[in-house]
Amino acid sequence: MSIAVADHVRSIPRSGIRDFFEVVQTMEDVISLGIGEPDFATPWHIREAAIYALERGRTGYTSNLGLPRLRRSISDYVRKHFALSYDPHSEILVSVGVSEAIDLSLRALLNPGDEVLYHEPCYVSYAPTITLAGGRARAIETSARDGFRLTPESLEKAISPRSKALMLNFPTNPTGATMSAEDLAAIAAICVRHNLVVLTDEIYSELTFDGGSHASIAACPGMIERTVLLHGLSKAFAMTGWRIGFACAPAGLIEAMMKIHQYSILCAPIMGQDAAIEALERGAESVAKMRREYEMRRNFIVGALNEMGLPCRKPLGSFYVFPDITPFGLPSREFSLRLLSEEKVAVVPGTAFGPSGEGHVRCSFATSLPQIKLAMERLAAFAGRCRKAA
């Protein structure tokens, strides 16, 4: 007998990344630029603080919303970095990574059939999470021409009477796109006019380069009351495995999200929460150091890619570059598979992030410089061969 899986789950495709990962796993000595997590271990002072907390026997449940001290730290942090004010008692929820917070906010918001707009190429979980929450996922294509930013025109065109929410992710995984405060103001005005709730995943906000600073749409006029700010410790603090994310939103919505969180998760692990307090309160210097390292690697990889004839914008945020592979005349999946089998370099096909990712591959520069250098040498050899064949 085979167990019948629920229809709505069966209809969801597997993540394209996971698909690709399974091919990579069968091979040895692969240099991977496919990794969406920092190659740094969590800074020692953060790990040490977690060890200390464990030694003191801090191993129990926490409040459903998260440790009060952590929520205060988050409130201070968000005030300092985003110039936004959230009440730690009622407007902040600590989740198991940002992924859970995205899921919670969608489940708390959507009635069956409500439409959620999101820009694409985007992180792999958005569309499936919307579907699982009973919503209708509606992608808005972005293009290299616009630097993969969401344009007001394309948003306006996509809005329908069923549209309930808009999901944003700037800096963007996988494109590295960023939006300036002016860009965001134009989007915000449309959201206010059409009464859209905005879920903004700003997990890469600390990783902005060239001295630029991050702007949050929540800071635009009329937005804080309709925005869920989603963030976490994974990327900037190199804390992926600790699984600590958070949501900042109006109290009514946080309360609704808390109900789901309470019954499905109870609370985020206390070890991660204790580590997060140390990270937020004393981690600024570690973050600055890592940011500079990423920025230098970005310079390196962008220079190398352009030199070998893969046109590549210099991203102002995230740790991804999204070079254009159309000069080689191969679809992104075939390009990636051939690169993997011929040169043992793993990149992620752009189509893993939605059909509009075709013609691009995602390369992560969250990998050590010697590895990046070797990968670029191999990629250049591969590119040379492809060009000759074309």
Add this chain to the structure above:
Amino acid sequence: MMPGFMDALIDLLQQNALMPRADMARLLDLTPENLEARIAGLEAKGIILGYQAIINREMWDLDKVTAIIEVKITPERDGGFDRIASRIAKFEEVQSCYLVSGGYDLLIVIEASNLRNAAAFVAEKLSTIDAVQATATHFRLKTYKENGAFHQIDSAAERLAVSP
């Protein structure tokens, strides 16, 4: 241009002065010529004093002795600690010499080819200087970290080959 790139350049040189200049130029988004000129400038101004290898003494020249010596000195009316400190610093055995706050005045790090020579340096050279009131010598038993480099390399943690 990258903000704070001179700090970044100095840190890169401190981490690994042997990094190929072409790589360094690309990391900093400079032309190789521009990078060379900037490094030459740092050297000419005396901001960069030299480049050294970090040696694991557990694996090389095991007889060599390293000691950290606390030195209490009487400062001079003219010149304070400087003249006497520079006199001590000029001994070849002295690798580093710092004026420090606290219970003593100079902290020096010496290297000698063996224990006998180290003892001789302290007894015959250092302690006999008039201004030196007292010394306390600590011999190195084991090194865990030196100039930012660990002497034992932890194996790298496992990472997934592809992740979201």
